[in-house]
Amino acid sequence: xxxxxxxxxxxxxxxxxxxxxxxxxxxxxxxxxxxxxxxxxxxxxxxxxxxxxxxxxxxxxxxxxxxxxxxxxxxxxxxxxxxxxxxxxxxxxxxxxxxxxxxxxxxxxxxxxxxxxxxxxxxxxxxxxxxxxxxxxxxxxxxxxxxxxxxxxxxxxxxxxxxxxxxxxxxxxxxxxxxxxxxxxxxxxxxxxxxxxxxxxxxxxxxxxxxxxxxxxxxxxxxxxxxxxxxxxxxxxxxxxx
Amino acid sequence: xxxxxxxxxxxxxxxxxxxxxxxxxxxxxxxxxxxxxxxxxxxxxxxxxxxxxxxxxxxxxxxxxxxxxxxxxxxxxxxxxxxxxxxxxxxxxxxxxxxxxxxxxxxxxxxxxxxxxxxxxxxxxxxxxxxxxxxxxxxxxxxxxxxxxxxxxxxxxxxxxxxxxxxxxxxxxxxxxxxxxxxxxxxxxxxxxxxxxxxxxxxxxxxxxxxxxxxxxxxxxxxxxxxxxxxxxxxxxxxxxxxxxxxxxxxxxxxxxxxxxxxxxxxxxxxxxxxxxxx
Numbered sequence: 021x022x023x024x025x026x027x028x029x030x031x032x033x034x035x036x037x038x039x040x041x042x043x044x045x046x047x048x049x050x051x052x053x054x055x056x057x058x059x060x061x062x063x064x065x066x067x068x069x070x071x072x073x074x075x076x077x078x079x080x081x082x083x084x085x086x087x088x089x090x091x092x093x094x095x096x097x098x099x100x101x102x103x104x105x106x107x108x109x110x111x112x113x114x115x116x117x118x119x120x121x122x123x124x125x126x127x128x129x130x131x132x133x134x135x136x137x138x139x140x141x142x143x144x145x146x147x148x149x150x151x152x153x154x155x156x157x158x159x160x161x162x163x164x165x166x167x168x169x170x171x172x173x174x175x176x177x178x179x180x181x182x183x184x185x186x187x188x189x190x191x192x193x194x195x196x197x198x199x200x201x202x203x204x205x206x207x208x209x210x211x212x213x214x215x216x217x218x219x220x221x222x223x224x225x226x227x228x229x230x231x232x233x234x235x236x237x238x239x240x241x242x243x244x245x246x247x248x249x250x251x252x253x254x255x256x257x258x259x260x261x262x
Numbered sequence: 263x264x265x266x267x268x269x270x271x272x273x274x275x276x277x278x279x280x281x282x283x284x285x286x287x288x289x290x291x292x293x294x295x296x297x298x299x300x301x302x303x304x305x306x307x308x309x310x311x312x313x314x315x316x317x318x319x320x321x322x323x324x325x326x327x328x329x330x331x332x333x334x335x336x337x338x339x340x341x342x343x344x345x346x347x348x349x350x351x352x353x354x355x356x357x358x359x360x361x362x363x364x365x366x367x368x369x370x371x372x373x374x375x376x377x378x379x380x381x382x383x384x385x386x387x388x389x390x391x392x393x394x395x396x397x398x399x400x401x402x403x404x405x406x407x408x409x410x411x412x413x414x415x416x417x418x419x420x421x422x423x424x425x426x427x428x429x430x431x432x433x434x435x436x437x438x439x440x441x442x443x444x445x446x447x448x449x450x451x452x453x454x455x456x457x458x459x460x461x462x463x464x465x466x467x468x469x470x471x472x473x474x475x476x477x478x479x480x481x482x483x484x485x486x487x488x489x490x491x492x493x494x495x496x497x498x499x500x501x502x503x504x505x506x507x508x509x510x511x512x513x514x515x516x517x518x519x520x521x522x523x524x525x526x527x528x529x530x531x532x533x534x535x536x537x538x539x540x541x
Contacts (some may be wrong), residue, residue: 104304198371
């Protein structure tokens with residue numbers, strides 16, 4: 021889409037005043053729900069996301085069971101009131117695709133071999149959407165999985181980079197997402213920098229891609245620090261069992 | 263399915279005989295209620311309500327639409343509730359089932375029949391353009407008494423809602439070229455303004471088990487309940503809606519006791535609601 025809006029001003033500042041390699045403000049809280057085995061509430065800029073984890077429990081219906089490992093069902097869902105025009109409730113093609121790629125990303129870090137025939141359900145509810153909900157959802161899911169005590173190789177984390185007005189920038193905001201040139205959301209395992217999820221749309225040269233990827237990985241590590249702090253805040257004062 | 267073990271049933275029944283509840287409340291005492299409004303920028307109004315461990319989020323979307331042919335001069339409201347799998351290990355994904363539909367309909371009736379939303383003030387051009395109000399309720403943590411939590415969340419979100427003139431300006435400007443009444447409307451309402459509302463009735467639910475009455479049932483109490491009664495009362499202490507559920511029965515004295523407790527709690531909850539919306 022063409023636009024007359026200038027997304028980056030002469031001082032290199034973006035519409036919301038951020039520098040090119042600056043993330044939006046992130047706030048994470050672990051263990052906010054009573055019923056779920058693990059949960060997380062996350063705010064990332066204007067995005068507000070709640071995640072609940074159930075399991076491992078018997079996978080139903082039975083034919084979905086895998087005798088060798090657990091299956092991971094992430095369910096990404098947008099609330100009807102989370103966008104400008106009311107979204108019809110229920111899954112659409114976009115949310116099904118996002119659910120699939122997030123499930124696959126999480127499967128890589130969960131020790132699924134430990135729970136044959138089981139299902140691990142990760143419910144991601146987007147309550148307010150403002151560009152980058154899949155990264156926000158996956159990052160919250162990582163914290164909720166840890167809160168649920170599910171054995172993980174690492175806490176997965178996601179962040180996007182992209183290109184607006186010819187500049188490679190980190191973590192696209194709303195206008196940048198609508199009017200920008202490219203968007204590159206990724207998820208990584210921060211301990212090893214392995215890529216768990218990668219999507220891209222738009223137009224990048226190989227050099228720009230390299231720069232965007234490096235920037236997104238850096239963004240992931242910043243978000244990872246906030247994830248770990250949220251988990252520490254929840255558990256470091258837990259009563260010691262003697 | 264969750265099966266409340268019979269041991270828990272015995273425990274709660276024994277406590278009830280002594281006039282006690284598992285969480286230490288008296289029979290006519292609600293759990294702690296917390297109301298927060300205006301959480302989500304994309305919604306025209308929003309609220310999060312906690313009753314004990316039960317958590318409900320409600321969002322209001324207000325869009326321009328066309329009226330129904332039989333009510334050309336009145337706005338439209340619809341209510342939907344989703345029992346998303348986030349809230350309980352027993353809730354499944356997919357289209358709304360019986361339970362979610364009943365919940366949405368009870369909340370919808372409470373708001374529609376009490377005429378809280380002044381739908382006649384939501385007309386832009388008779389027969390052509392009106393405001394449509396969508397109430398969407400998300401249950402995110404389920405520990406009993408969804409009726410009261412959902413109604414309260416919907417009410418709080420409605421009190422927080424504005425008619426989105428700014429967001430709809432381009433559509434309104436297109437409409438005013440066709441209809442002079444929309445032009446006049448825009449002159450009278452140059453910017454966002456609160457959704458026109460009347461006084462809200464507050465709903466209180468009571469269950470009965472082992473011949474004891476318990477208001478605001480927690481999940482364990484709800485699961486062993488024999489009968490349920492929801493009573494909505496208004497500011498004057500008058501009754502505005504009632505609904506009895508389940509296959510048990512109430513005596514006339516019990517009904518009167520439930521109504522008294524519903525009025526008392528309704529007054530307190532209304533104060534909480536007004537406080538949270540700054541009224």
